[in-house]
Structures are given as structure tokens and as C-alpha cells.
Amino acid sequence: MRLILLLLLLPCIVNAQKMPLDYVDPNIGSVHSRWFFYTPAAHPFGMAKPAPSTNGQYGNKWGWEAVGYDGTHTSIEGFVNFHEFQVGGVSLMPTTGKLVTVPGKLDEEDTGYRSRFKKENEVAQPGYYSVFLDDYKVRAELTSTERVAFHRYTFDQNEEGNILFDIGNTQGESGAVVDASVRITKDNKVEGFVITHPGYAKYYQPGSYVKMYFVAELNQLPISVDAFNKETIHKGERSSIGKGAGLALKFNTSTKKDVEVKIGLSYTSIENAALNLSTEASTLNFDQAKEKAQNEWSEKLGRIAVKGGSEEHLTKFYTALYHAILGRGVESDVNGNYPSINGGIGQIPLDKEGKPTYNHYNTDAVWGAFWNLTQLWALVYPDYYNQFIQCQLDIYKDGGWLADGVATNKYVSGVGTNYMGLVIASAYNRGIRDFDVETAYKAVYKNEMGWMNRPLGAGKADTKVWVEKGYVPLTSNEEYYSASNADGSQFSASHTLEYSFSAYAAAQMAKALGKNEDYEMFMERAKGWEKLFDSSTGFIRPKLPNGEFVEEFDPKKVWTGFQEGNAWQYTFYVPHDAKGLIKKIGEEEFNKRLDSVFETAAITKFGGGETVDAFAGLENVYNHGNQPSLHIAWLYNYANQPEKTQYWVREICNVFYGTDQTHGYGYGQDEDQGQLGAWYVLAGIGLFDVEGGAGATPTLQMALPQFEEITIRLDQKFYAGKELKILTKGNPTAHHYIKSAKWNGEKLPNVFLPWSEIIEGGVLEIKSSAKSK
Numbered sequence: 186m187r188l189i190l191l192l193l194l195l196p197c198i199v200n201a202q203k204m205p206l207d208y209v210d211p212n213i214g215s216v217h218s219r220w221f222f223y224t225p226a227a228h229p230f231g232m233a234k235p236a237p238s239t240n241g242q243y244g245n246k247w248g249w250e251a252v253g254y255d256g257t258h259t260s261i262e263g264f265v266n267f268h269e270f271q272v273g274g275v276s277l278m279p280t281t282g283k284l285v286t287v288p289g290k291l292d293e294e295d296t297g298y299r300s301r302f303k304k305e306n307e308v309a310q311p312g313y314y315s316v317f318l319d320d321y322k323v324r325a326e327l328t329s330t331e332r333v334a335f336h337r338y339t340f341d342q343n344e345e346g347n348i349l350f351d352i353g354n355t356q357g358e359s360g361a362v363v364d365a366s367v368r369i370t371k372d373n374k375v376e377g378f379v380i381t382h383p384g385y386a387k388y389y390q391p392g393s394y395v396k397m398y399f400v401a402e403l404n405q406l407p408i409s410v411d412a413f414n415k416e417t418i419h420k421g422e423r424s425s426i427g428k429g430a431g432l433a434l435k436f437n438t439s440t441k442k443d444v445e446v447k448i449g450l451s452y453t454s455i456e457n458a459a460l461n462l463s464t465e466a467s468t469l470n471f472d473q474a475k476e477k478a479q480n481e482w483s484e485k486l487g488r489i490a491v492k493g494g495s496e497e498h499l500t501k502f503y504t505a506l507y508h509a510i511l512g513r514g515v516e517s518d519v520n521g522n523y524p525s526i527n528g529g530i531g532q533i534p535l536d537k538e539g540k541p542t543y544n545h546y547n548t549d550a551v552w553g554a555f556w557n558l559t560q561l562w563a564l565v566y567p568d569y570y571n572q573f574i575q576c577q578l579d580i581y582k583d584g585g586w587l588a589d590g591v592a593t594n595k596y597v598s599g600v601g602t603n604y605m606g607l608v609i610a611s612a613y614n615r616g617i618r619d620f621d622v623e624t625a626y627k628a629v630y631k632n633e634m635g636w637m638n639r640p641l642g643a644g645k646a647d648t649k650v651w652v653e654k655g656y657v658p659l660t661s662n663e664e665y666y667s668a669s670n671a672d673g674s675q676f677s678a679s680h681t682l683e684y685s686f687s688a689y690a691a692a693q694m695a696k697a698l699g700k701n702e703d704y705e706m707f708m709e710r711a712k713g714w715e716k717l718f719d720s721s722t723g724f725i726r727p728k729l730p731n732g733e734f735v736e737e738f739d740p741k742k743v744w745t746g747f748q749e750g751n752a753w754q755y756t757f758y759v760p761h762d763a764k765g766l767i768k769k770i771g772e773e774e775f776n777k778r779l780d781s782v783f784e785t786a787a788i789t790k791f792g793g794g795e796t797v798d799a800f801a802g803l804e805n806v807y808n809h810g811n812q813p814s815l816h817i818a819w820l821y822n823y824a825n826q827p828e829k830t831q832y833w834v835r836e837i838c839n840v841f842y843g844t845d846q847t848h849g850y851g852y853g854q855d856e857d858q859g860q861l862g863a864w865y866v867l868a869g870i871g872l873f874d875v876e877g878g879a880g881a882t883p884t885l886q887m888a889l890p891q892f893e894e895i896t897i898r899l900d901q902k903f904y905a906g907k908e909l910k911i912l913t914k915g916n917p918t919a920h921h922y923i924k925s926a927k928w929n930g931e932k933l934p935n936v937f938l939p940w941s942e943i944i945e946g947g948v949l950e951i952k953s954s955a956k957s958k
Contacts, residue, residue, distance in 0.1 A: 204483060211223060213504050214853075216255055217799070219856065219857070220358045221511065225313065232461075236265060237316060238254060242263075251799065259294075261299060262299040273356035276350075277349065278349045279348050284418065303317070312475060314328075322341045324338070333450065333465045334448040338443070339443050344438060345408075345437060348433075350432045354429055364427065367431060369434070381397075385592070390640070393595040396593065397450070398451045410434055412432055460518065486507065491894065494918055497844060501842050504862070505864075512549070513858060515547075517544050519541075520541070524593045533545065545579065550602070556812070557863035559608055563615045568900055568902065577605055578624055586640060586643035603632055610691055611690055613694050626694060630691065646664065648684075651681070651713075657677040657680045659674070659678070678746040679750065679758070681713050689708070718769055722740070742804075753782065754813050760816055779824070783833045786806060786809075797853035812857070828922055831957075838869070871888045891917055893913050896908055896911075903944075904945075908946055915954065929947040930950075
């Protein structure tokens, strides 16, 4: 009898097993989060990112601050379809009753069309979002394909319902609206565009704009249509243009309660928006699109399969992986058209079947991405990494320069530097080379050395003085975002460190290509950091144009010589020559300093404590909430104390990262398009590269994984191996330390594992320990 019961229960037990998608909680960290962050209905790496907005209409003063959705807000003002760095627009909202055409304010919920909602009536999953709008008794649901957003609105208790297409208003980071248009066509499709002028594009590429196009198809006909421009309603009109442009469609919902909307999106034209819609979604209804989206998320998340960890670690891990995949979305159309940096329309090469051979992607700055995103891409998503580089090479060919951050291929350099050369070189060093290598090297060389006629949007405005002096001197200037010009920079010391690091990466690529003179030159430049090392203090210290160190020097001071950090944090910013830095400081003193850094950082939870602010922690000795510190915990591996790397990496995972809406990535700190999430994933599998792949023969350094079994599926288009398996015996949830490790049965002498062996596939066996020795 017991056997029969067990057999009957077995299917239930199997079905109850949670999959990677089930562990993702998009609400984690949703308080004070960036514009891209809360887009649960998005497709992996997708253009279509439909999501609820609680305050997107407010925009933001500096162009990057938290805006869009805040987990503490209690009303929703619309469902916006474009969500990228500096890109936002095309909002829909279902309403009932009297027609109201402005969203109203957060603290005056009855003055506009926004609606209150309850968190318990909200469902957020990768590829799907649902919420009940209390003021209208409407269930709103969202999902997507790669370039098509799906909306379903169920009017529960009303005979008539409205859907507002609010097109001509600011959304999120998009900046001011320049122009907009929306109309309903004879075949009852809604189409239009919005052109915006985001703050970063305005500064880095004057005269450039972000253009968003759409074509929407509805599953039932409206019984009436009104146009509007903000508060002004144009009764019976079927089109509207200019700022505040919108349409209000009224439906008879007495018998057919559901109104479904498919919205094809494009950055190039209305025609391509229609093509994207017909190609990806002509035969799909909402439920089919949802299933397809969630299957795609399951595949992407499932490329790393983990078993045997705590529920908390599993939730943090897969939510972090979700954010790492979410952050940068496709910007090219199904036919390979893309918005060119020179203002025209570019064309991606097509294969024999007439399909584009790769995609183009929007991107925030890659500042710090080599300590999180590109490492994850290289290991798990090399095809995406390769496409990302091909996109950058098109930008180089179209505009003459590599770009750090781009919004619809317009310069929006996030921090005024440009690490794209290192991103390309590190891919090459790892064996990801399915692109025009010679063109790539020319682009890398120019990015490191080119200064004549260099556009501001290409970053590194201080390249001229870097080339002449081998370091960047401290100057004060009025450059708004970059704080740099041909004579120097307000961020001189951090720029010198960055340029030294990227020169090292370029050197390795040059050597591999047989360009020995370039190699020697770049290696000399890679020593630039030494010019700013002050042996009297043991810190990196800014220098003036005359070559003298600044007199007044406080290693905790932010913004004078250091961008978004200070000398305590940036002195460790020599990832390409950690041994050289240790030698200058002295190994014993180096380890003592690291000890003091992390013992102090633990007090403020490795960031800004519980202060809800993206920049909280900038003045601390360590700040995990921002990119410059993200490699520091791994430096013990270079100073013969790997057990301390293992301890502090786990402590950061346990303390800095949380599982609620306020404590997610620190407390409202900057989960910068998936970077902090990607760092957690690397820490969770226990593999990380301080050099960010810049070395000629890259390695991954080990810490203790959080799980008993990890299987990483390798892409055999790029790598010979089929999978990397990591097995941990002991208690990886509670333990912090590696007792011993074997690679394919052979005992490892240290914590450095060659990349060339990893991509051949194999088994890493680790024994965990509660004690460091």
C-alpha cells in the first residue's frame, strides 16, 4: 500500500520541483531602482520591455537616477513599452468612466488617470506581469516577444472601457519630448512615433535624438476614438501630433471583457515596427506569447543549473542572473535595419535565408562590466558577447570611433570614459573571435591612442594629455558629465588607472596578432599607474600638470581625482598588475590594508549602510554598490591569503545582497543594468577574474561556490567543451572556505584555473570547510 501511495505521489513531487524561473523575484530591490530595472514582462535581451510605471512621467534631473517603478508606491500611471538606458516611451493605460488624459501626481492620486493597486494583487515573473487596478476594476497583464509587447486588459465590472495611448510625454530617462504623433488607421491599427532628447545624448552628441516607433494591433474594434494633447481633448478626432499627443479608444466590454493589444516596436520606422509585429507575433495570442517568453527565459536562466543550496541563495542567484540578462536590449529590426550613429539607417549583413547574422544592442557604459557582465557573457552567453562586439564595430565603421554607451546608437557615454577596447580585447583573449579581427584591433588601437577630432561622445576627452604625459593631470573644468578635456580631468587619477588597465588589454591583443611594436608601446603605457603611486602614503595620489602631487590629500575624499570613489578604493585599481602593486605596498602591509578595508566595510554592510541612495557609500573605504570596488575582495588570491577572499566574498553575498524590495542590491544602490547581479552570479559559482579577461592567458580565480552541484552549459559554437560541472562536498551554504580542489581528477596547487582548460569542459571538485586552515 505504501509503495502504491509513493508511486501516486511521485508525479506531484516531481512537478513541485522548482525551476530556475521560479526562483526569480523581480520585486527584489525595486525600491529606488533604475529605469530598466523593473521590467518583468520583457524578453531576454529584448527590445520590448513593457512594464508598469509609478512615476516615469517625472523624468529625472540628471538623466540616470531611479525612476519608473518604486516598490513603495501605491498607484500606477501607465504601462510603458520602451525601457532602456536613456530610452523610454509609448505608454498605455486602461481606464473606465469619465475620460481623463493626464496621469496625475503620486501624492494626488485622484487628479489624473493613475490607479491605486495592492501589492498582493501583483504578479511579477520573468516574461509576465499582472496587476489589478483598484480604481477601474481592471486586470492588466503584460508579456512580450523580442520586439513586440503584448497587453491584455480585462474589464471586470464595466460595460465600457478606455485604453489610452499616451505617446507625447516624457518617460523615465528619455528626456524631453521633441515631437510625437499617433493615429488610428483605416484598418484600426494604432501607429505613431515619439522623438526625445535625453540628457546624455544632448551633452555627448548635440543634435542627436532618440526615435521610437510603434504599430499596435487590437483584438476588437473601438466604438469611439478621441485625440488629446495633455489635458486638451479633441472629440472624435483620430490623430494627434506634438507634445502630449495621445489617443483614447473606447470599447464595448459588456460581452467581450478582454482587450488584447500587440505592439510592434522599432527604432527605425513605422514600417519596420509593422514588420517586427507581423514577423514575430502575427500568429500569437497573449497566452502563447507568454508561454514562448517564459520558455526563452527558462532556457537562458537554465544555462546555469544549480542544486543543493539554500532557498535564499537560490533566490538571490537566479534573480541576479535575470537582471544580468535583462539589462541591455536589442535595437535592430528583424530585417537587420538599425539606427546608425551618423543619423541614417544601417544594415546588418544577411545570411542565405535573408536573416540578419547578428543583432545590435543598446548599452549603458561598460565601466566596470569586466568584473561582472563580460565575464558572465564569456562563460555562459558568448554568442551575445560576440554580437555585442559586432554591433560596436558597426558603430566604429559608421562613425569612426568605438562608443562606450549608446541609446539607439547615439552617444550616451555614462561616465565619460570608454572601456570598449578592453571589452573587445578580452573577448579576443578568451577565444571569442567571430568578427573582423583586424578592424577590431584598429578600433581598439584608436580607442586607446586617438585624440584628434575625437567626439565627446567617444569618451576619454583627456586622451591627448594621457598620450603626452603617460598620466592624466588633475584640472578643474566645467565639462558637465565627463569633467575632462585635452588638458586634464577632475577625475585624473581614476582615469590614469583605467587607461593603464585598458592599455594592458590592448597590448595582449597586439602581441597575439604579431604587432610587437604596439605591444611594447602599450605595455609601457600600462605602467602609467606607477606615476601616481605615492610611496610616502602608500596610495594612488593625483598629480598636477607640473608633475607634482597635490598638496592637500585626503584618501577618503570623493570627486577630486577620483570618479565615484576615493583613493582608498582606487589604489587597488591595478587589476592587470596586482603583484606589482603588492610589491610597492609590501605584501604584509597590503594584506593588513585589505583586512582593515573589509573589517571597516562590514560595519556599513559593504556599501552605504541602510541609506537608500545610489551613491551611498562613495566615501567609504569599500563600496560594493559601485563598480570601482568590485574586484577588491578577490585580491587576497594574489597575496597568498586566498582563504580571506573566500570569507569576504561570501560575507558580501550574505550581507550586501538581500531578498526584499528595499534590501536587494544594497539599499537602493545602483544595480547598473545587471552589473551587481552578474557579480553575485560569479560569486555564487565561485569563479572570478580580477583581470577581467585582459590577460594573454586568462584565468578564473576560485572562491567557495554556494551550491553542491553547478552545471554550466558551454556554447559549442565557441568552445570545444560541452559543460563545466562544479561539485562541492560539505556544506556550501554554511561554510566559507575551500579545503581542497581537483580539476578533472588532478589536485589543484592554487586557486587559479586556466580559462583555456575551462572551455574544454570538465569537472571541478571542491571540498568545503568551516575553518580557514
